[in-house]
Amino acid sequence: MKRIRVGLVDDSAIVRQVVAELLSRAADVELIFTAADPIFAMGKMQDQWPDVLVLDIEMPRMDGLTFLRKIMAERPTPVVICSSLTAHGARVTMDALAAGAFAIITKPKLGVREFLQDASSELLGAVRAAAAANIACLHREIARPVAPAAAAPRKVLTAPYKPAGKIVAIGTSTGGTLALERILREMPAECPALLIVQHMPEKFTAAFAERLDSICAPQIREAQDGDRVQPGLALIAPGARHMQLIRVASGYAVSVADGPPVNRHKPSVDVLFRSVARELSANALGIIMTGMGDDGARGLREMFDAGAHTIAQDEASCVVYGMPKEAVRLGGVAEQIPLDQIASRILELA
Structure with a gap:
């Protein structure tokens, strides 16, 4: 069975630890790297490109939205956004969906570990669906000129x-x-x-x-x-x-x-x-x-x-x-x- 190769980019050490634990329980998923920000991720992706990327929005050095746009322009890849459930997070995440993100997983500011454990089936479902998605359709829509x-x-x-x-x-x-x-x-x-x-x-x-x-x-x-x-x-x-x-x-x-x-x-x-x-x-x-x-x-x-x-x-x-x-x-x-x-x-x- 071909396993889904997943990359995780999030500046929270807790999120990286918990998501890594959740993904490791799935027989059909392989976490190939974690990174604290997109700059680190780009270096790791040169060696092995993921089938699906799980991406935070608010990060140091390069924000997730800028990174998403770069990926969709250079090598379209299914991206699951892991975003904070706030009004500001909602607005930025709308920009991410418009830029071609596949799906949203929301996370609270507090109690992140407990939330991610409870939402493990939702996260795994999103990763599996992203791996099987017709990403070319998303790419066509974001590249389509607007009258x-x-x-x-x-x-x-x-x-x-x-x-x-x-x-x-x-x-x-x-x-x-x-x-x-x-x-x-x-x-x-x-x-x-x-x-x-x-x-x-x-x-x-x-x-x-x-x-x-x-x-x-x-x-x-x-x-x-x-x-x-x-x-x-x-x-x-x-x-x-x-x-x-x-x-x-x-x-x-x-x-x-x-x-x-x-x-x-x-x-x-x-x-x-x-x-x-x-x-x-x-x-x-x-x-x-x-x-x-x-x-x-x-x-x-x-x-x-x-x-x-x-x-x-x-x-x-x-x-x-x-x-x-x-x-x-x-x-x-x-x-x-x-x-x-x-x-x-x-x-x-x-």
């Missing part, structure tokens, strides 16, 4: 409230941040109403929505309980909360609330999709995109059975063909199309 028109965002809706027509529900996970950015950059200011679940930790979704809002024409924000659903607005489910579509007196709104994880996730794509199937029937469009696991597959089937048109991102354009594959297997997908056709298909159908 000048995409840099003219529009921040204000045309009216205080305008009832939505056909509503679009999108669910995605690993690799989804760049995929969503591509779709939203191609949306006009008066786009269809968009409801989005992107698997992401608490605090990170606000930074993600803020970044997208600054570069896209529609208004994009982290959803709050009671937000109205309307054209020209994309609502992103907040981390650690589920988002559902609800019917209100003059149209539709979202309910944002706590609850147990569904399919190990909160927010869950299934929770959103099932609410859309229940409230809208055929007056909806469901899209499932790149991501590990099966969250959203059953909900998309419910949308399909209710008469909604459903789309899965095709395997060739997915960073991880997990969620779409399961949706296809369950028979809930009307069509599979590549990422670069999804935006135009949304506008055509909705």
Whole structure:
């Protein structure tokens, strides 16, 4: 069995020790080096290049984001970011995802040893998925030139409230941040109403929505309980909360609330999709995109059975063909199309 070669770069001796212990327990993983900063790591990577790199963001001499950009420009490699769960850490990590990072593992400022031990299955899962990922898709997205028109965002809706027509529900996970950015950059200011679940930790979704809002024409924000659903607005489910579509007196709104994880996730794509199937029937469009696991597959089937048109991102354009594959297997997908056709298909159908 070929073992996954992993390099670890983190300035914390405790993190290096604990992660080394965790990785050593996995028969399919080999830790080939640890380094306290990217300068040390570059020297070690000249001798042996890792299949996956686990990388901290805030480090001396060279920060992790600069190192990530250097790697993706010179030799694209799956990178799992190990970032602090803070507002500042969230903003920097959004930049790392935009630069091509594969996934995020958050860590607290205190109790790091205990947290990493508890999160060992999440870390190993991310490393294994990264090793099997289609890293070329990530590289294509970060290298893709952006049309000048995409840099003219529009921040204000045309009216205080305008009832939505056909509503679009999108669910995605690993690799989804760049995929969503591509779709939203191609949306006009008066786009269809968009409801989005992107698997992401608490605090990170606000930074993600803020970044997208600054570069896209529609208004994009982290959803709050009671937000109205309307054209020209994309609502992103907040981390650690589920988002559902609800019917209100003059149209539709979202309910944002706590609850147990569904399919190990909160927010869950299934929770959103099932609410859309229940409230809208055929007056909806469901899209499932790149991501590990099966969250959203059953909900998309419910949308399909209710008469909604459903789309899965095709395997060739997915960073991880997990969620779409399961949706296809369950028979809930009307069509599979590549990422670069999804935006135009949304506008055509909705």
